[in-house]
Amino acid sequence: MSISLHLYGTIARRAGGKHIATLTLPLEGTTTVRALLARFNIPPEETGLVFINAVLHDLPGLHLSLDDPVHDGDHVGIFAADYVWPYHYRGGAPMSPKLAAYTRNHDYLRHRPQEAK
Amino acid sequence: MTRKILRINMTDLSATYEDLPEKWAKWAGRGLTSSIVFDEVDPTCHPLGPNNKLVIAPGWVSGTPAAPSSGRTSFGGKSPLTGTIKEANSGGLSSQKIARLGIAAIILEGQPKDGKWYTIFINKDGVKFEDASDLLGKGMEEVDRIMWERYDHKPAVIGIGPVGERLSANAGISVNDPENNPGRYAGRGGLGAVMGARRVKAIVIDDKGGPGVEIKNMDLFKKGRKKLTNAIMAHDLTKKNGGLNAYGTDVLMNIINEAGGLPTRNFSSGQFEGAAKISGEMIAEMVAQRKAGMTGHACHPGCVIQCSNIYPGPDGTIIASPIEYETAFALGANCGIDDLDFVAKMTKACNDLGLDTIEMGNTIAIAMEAGLLEFGDKEGALALFDEIAKGTPLGRILSNGVEATAKIFGVHRIPTVKGQSMPAYEPRAIKGIGFTYATSTMGADHTSGYTIAPEIAGVGGKVDPLTYEGKADLSLAFQATTAFIDSSGYCLFIAFPILDIKEGFEGMVESVAGVMGWDPESMDVVEIGKEILKKERLFNERAGFTSADDRLPEFMRYEKLPPHNVVWDVPDEELDKVYAWVHEG
Numbered sequence: 001m002s003i004s005l006h007l008y009g010t011i012a013r014r015a016g017g018k019h020i021a022t023l024t025l026p027l028e029g030t031t032t033v034r035a036l037l038a039r040f041n042i043p044p045e046e047t048g049l050v051f052i053n054a055v056l057h058d059l060p061g062l063h064l065s066l067d068d069p070v071h072d073g074d075h076v077g078i079f080a081a082d083y084v085w086p087y088h089y090r091g092g093a094p095m096s097p098k099l100a101a102y103t104r105n106h107d108y109l110r111h112r113p114q115e116a117k
Numbered sequence: 118m119t120r121k122i123l124r125i126n127m128t129d130l131s132a133t134y135e136d137l138p139e140k141w142a143k144w145a146g147r148g149l150t151s152s153i154v155f156d157e158v159d160p161t162c163h164p165l166g167p168n169n170k171l172v173i174a175p176g177w178v179s180g181t182p183a184a185p186s187s188g189r190t191s192f193g194g195k196s197p198l199t200g201t202i203k204e205a206n207s208g209g210l211s212s213q214k215i216a217r218l219g220i221a222a223i224i225l226e227g228q229p230k231d232g233k234w235y236t237i238f239i240n241k242d243g244v245k246f247e248d249a250s251d252l253l254g255k256g257m258e259e260v261d262r263i264m265w266e267r268y269d270h271k272p273a274v275i276g277i278g279p280v281g282e283r284l285s286a287n288a289g290i291s292v293n294d295p296e297n298n299p300g301r302y303a304g305r306g307g308l309g310a311v312m313g314a315r316r317v318k319a320i321v322i323d324d325k326g327g328p329g330v331e332i333k334n335m336d337l338f339k340k341g342r343k344k345l346t347n348a349i350m351a352h353d354l355t356k357k358n359g360g361l362n363a364y365g366t367d368v369l370m371n372i373i374n375e376a377g378g379l380p381t382r383n384f385s386s387g388q389f390e391g392a393a394k395i396s397g398e399m400i401a402e403m404v405a406q407r408k409a410g411m412t413g414h415a416c417h418p419g420c421v422i423q424c425s426n427i428y429p430g431p432d433g434t435i436i437a438s439p440i441e442y443e444t445a446f447a448l449g450a451n452c453g454i455d456d457l458d459f460v461a462k463m464t465k466a467c468n469d470l471g472l473d474t475i476e477m478g479n480t481i482a483i484a485m486e487a488g489l490l491e492f493g494d495k496e497g498a499l500a501l502f503d504e505i506a507k508g509t510p511l512g513r514i515l516s517n518g519v520e521a522t523a524k525i526f527g528v529h530r531i532p533t534v535k536g537q538s539m540p541a542y543e544p545r546a547i548k549g550i551g552f553t554y555a556t557s558t559m560g561a562d563h564t565s566g567y568t569i570a571p572e573i574a575g576v577g578g579k580v581d582p583l584t585y586e587g588k589a590d591l592s593l594a595f596q597a598t599t600a601f602i603d604s605s606g607y608c609l610f611i612a613f614p615i616l617d618i619k620e621g622f623e624g625m626v627e628s629v630a631g632v633m634g635w636d637p638e639s640m641d642v643v644e645i646g647k648e649i650l651k652k653e654r655l656f657n658e659r660a661g662f663t664s665a666d667d668r669l670p671e672f673m674r675y676e677k678l679p680p681h682n683v684v685w686d687v688p689d690e691e692l693d694k695v696y697a698w699v700h701e702g
Contacts, residue, residue, distance in 0.1 A: 008371050008398065018405075019364075019398035020371070054377030054388065054680045060353070077375035084354040085372050086613060087568040088595055089542050091549025092582070093376050094681055100582055108580050109571045110617050111353065 001072045003027050005036060009080030011047060014040045027072055033057070034066040036076065049085055051077040056095040060084070061112040064098055084111045119331075120221035125237060125244065127315045128167075128227030132244035137221050143633065146176035147204040147603035148649045149222050150193025154202055155652040157224070160659035164197035164307070165284050165314045171225040173215065173275070173320075176606020177629045180216025180330040181338065184628055185346045186608040188212045188417030190275075190292060195660070196306035198286040198476070198518055199536040199560040202656040204603065205308055208416035208425075209292030209301030210273035212606055214324035225315050234282075234316045238268065240323040249318040254279055256469035256506075257291040257299035264321050265297050274299075276319035278471025281309030283508060285516035287476045288313060291468065294416050300425075300438045300464075301416055304473030305562065306537060307518075330632065338631025341624045345611065348621025349421055352614035361424035361610060362413050364397030366442040369541070371396045374450075377680045378546035380539065381450045382492045383482040384532040387546045387678050391455025395445045399457055400426055409433035422610055428461045437465035443563070446541035447478025452485060453492030459499060466502035476518045479538040483519055487526035530672045535560035535662070544669055545678040545685050552592040552687070556667045556695040558653035566595035567602065567612035570622060573643065574598075585687060589694035596695075597646030604649065605629055647698075654699050664693050 007014075007021040015021035025036075033052075037044055048060035050068075053075055057065035060081055070076055087109045095103070106113045122135040144152050150172040162168035172193040178184040190212040196203035215223065218241060229235065234249040252260055257278045264274045274293045281288035288309030292301040332338050354360045360368040373379045374392035381389040393399065404410045410429035416439070425439040440461055448463045449455065467474045481498050484490060490497035504512030514525055519538040523531045532539045537560030544551030553566035571580070574594035576587060602609055607625065615622040623637070630637040657666075673685040 006371070006375070006393070018402055020393050020396070022393065049372060049375075051375040054375065056376060077371070079372065079375075082353040082359060083368070083372065084360055084613065085369075085376075086354075087549075087616075088553070088566050089369065089373070089547060089550060089563075090376075091547070091580075091588075091591075092551070093378060093547045093549075094683075095582065103580070103582050107571055108582055109568055109574070109576075111613070112617070 001027050003070055003072065004075045006077045008077070009083055011042050011078065011080045014042050030069045030071050032067050032069060033076070033078070036070065037078070046081050047078050048081040048083050049079040052096070054094070056093060057099060059099070059113060062102065064102060065096070068096065068098070086111065121219055122222055122224060123220050123239070123244070124224045124226070126227045127225065127229050127235070127317065130229065130246050141221070145221065145604055146174055146189065146191040146606055147193070147206065147600055149174040149604070150191045150204050151202060151649050151652050153222060153224060154193045154195065155656050158195055160195070160656050161661070162195060164195045164200070164311060167228050169195045169311055169314065171308060171311045171315060172222055173225070174222040175212040175216040176604055177632050179212040179606030180214070181332060181632060183419055184342050184607070185349055185419065185421045186611060187606045188419060189603070189606050189608055190215065190303070191603060192290055192303040192308050194308055194311040196308065197284070197310045198307040200660055201535055201560060201662060202558060202653045203306035203308060204559065205290070205303035205305045206603060207290070207292045207301045207303040208420070208608065209294050210417060211275050211292045211322055213418065214273045214322040216330050217324040218322070218327040223320070225312065225317060228314065229316050232316065234318050236318055237320045238323070239320065241326040252318050253282060257471060258469050260319055261293045261297050261299050264319060268321055268323060270323045270325045271297070273322040274319055275322070277309040277312050278469060279508065280471040280505065280516045281313040282318070283513060283516070284310040284313050285513065286310060286521065287473055287480070287516050287518040288471050289473045291471060294438070295418055298438055299468045302468070302473065305475065306559065309471050332632050333634030334631045336631070337637070338628050341627025341629070341631055344620045344624030345615070345628060346421060346624070348614035348618040348624060349611060352617060354613045355422045355610060361422055364401055365412060365424050365426045365439065367397030367400055367440060367445050369442045370445060371398065373542060376546065378543045379446065379450055380532065380541060380543045382453045383451060383486045383530055384539070384543065385530070387543045388680055389450035389455070392450060394455040395449040395457050395460055397442070400428060400440055403457060404429060407431065407433055410435060414438065420608065422608065424610065428457070430458060430461070436461035437468065440464060441474070443541050444474040444478070447475045448481070448498070451478055451482045452498055454495045454498060456495050459495040462499055463502065466499070470502065470505055472505070472516060475540055476538050479519045479532065480515050480522050483522045483528050483531070484515065484526065486530060487528050489526070530676070531670055533561060534669060535666055537561050543678060545673055545683050546681050548687060549588065551669055551685060552588055552692065552695060553596065555669055555692050556592065557596065558650060558657055564609055565599055566592055567599045567609055568595055568616050569598040569612070570616050570619070573622070585691045589691055592695050593698070594643055597643045597650055600646040600649040601642045651699055654696055667692050667696070
């Protein structure tokens, strides 16, 4: 029972990496993104894009994914807060229902939707 | 001081300076190359025949004092790869130097009657035609070096490698960088072969003593320049030590791989298990570990983003500059190769021989699919460049790109639109970019549709990600804005700060308006861009293209792409909405 966790950018240093940390973590039952970050003392505000099994769960500044469940066998990819995934390379990519619901009522074109005026 | 057209006729070896006619007076960069090609090139001509032309134009703000990241040169003509109109642009030294000579565009036309090859030297005193027979067969590294030995003032060198001399459809045009290396390419669409068909090996530009660029409203220009520079330096992606500066464009590798949209092994999967090993983060690690090379390299003087890199080998000697995301995808993931050193060696070969790295990597992937070599065979992939260097029949086939190679070797999984192979974003997984790939006037092109602010795109900030509604209009607004930026001389990467920071967008508009003497309040960026797109679209229609060409390849409609296991299912009628306006009203 395990999950695979990839951390990218400055947050990788908190898990023994330089720019990237690649880890396989034992897991009993389910956990959450928040608990995974806590394991490495990574403050949520230092994170941005979050992927679970290739599905986008979070964008910089939103922190919508913190309580999303992570199950046995999942792959989780978490990027430092300053990574940017431009909309024209992102539009139409699969995303979590929670993020999809959010983007329906907010600006999804900008890199940090909350900053849209 | 008015900008001039420099018309160089290779048939009679003449060079004439013409006043910029009224119909082209407002244009620069892509807007000017596409206008000239639209007006002067028969859309039905053969791209390699006597009636095609190569047009070279700096942007509106190129050559002005310290406009940030404004060194892009546009190259235009009819493409031998796609048969469409083509604009490919490059960094390097050429844009600012051409502009400072007071030249709006160079039109290269005709073919020498004697079949000889020439180098063209341009400075403030005029144009010289020089015998290039001693340069034939030489790679761009050597050509750049020889040109700097031969000419003073560290000139710009626009040149073609052996692949361009052979008129291959994947021949790019090289521009030297500040260190006089040939890594800057107007790569896509085979314009190097259009230059080769005029029998021009190199164009050397020395701007010393040139008249400079006229700025009609200096106060407005300075105001705009400051706003844009501040926005670039404030944005996460373009600021000092931001994503692009720290990791280069290859910062996208891990993101797109995590998203399941990284084309892998000839577009058969959306994830590559070796992605991290060929990512921008790994480039930074290699530079640190090997204590050589650099990240944060500027591809042209005055760039404040500095997203380029110089990649070192294990012994600290430089292999190549730059390793871009597109390069690492095409020569890496799409070939199943996870070794950055080999990606760098192949990049060096592309830069020297004169090949577009995207088309070349995708072509090797076709050869792998055909069984010429195995996916992941890095030594075998590198050895293919020897075939190209020697000009063997196999090498000549490969240097004509994906479609030619696939046809000859019986491969049907061909990831192209209008003859040009796709860049590093899988449209089955990332559907939005499929709209642009399908409908772009350039063939499959990742630089055709950069995002603009929603209020300018006319969508009011809300885009339902789960429907196709409004996506055609969005793609059009993106393509039009991109055509505007491609005309400005600014690097397309200013698109990120001007999307997110209002003052950045204002700064771009005001700096352009300042140079041209326009009223920024009355400038509609999307409408100006649409004027360019309309010319390009009409050229393509007259060349025989129809909406049936605005489609993604068939295999994407029935082959499910892992890990999402999705097909391309956007209805054709949605795609046809993107350019419906061209014949309306």
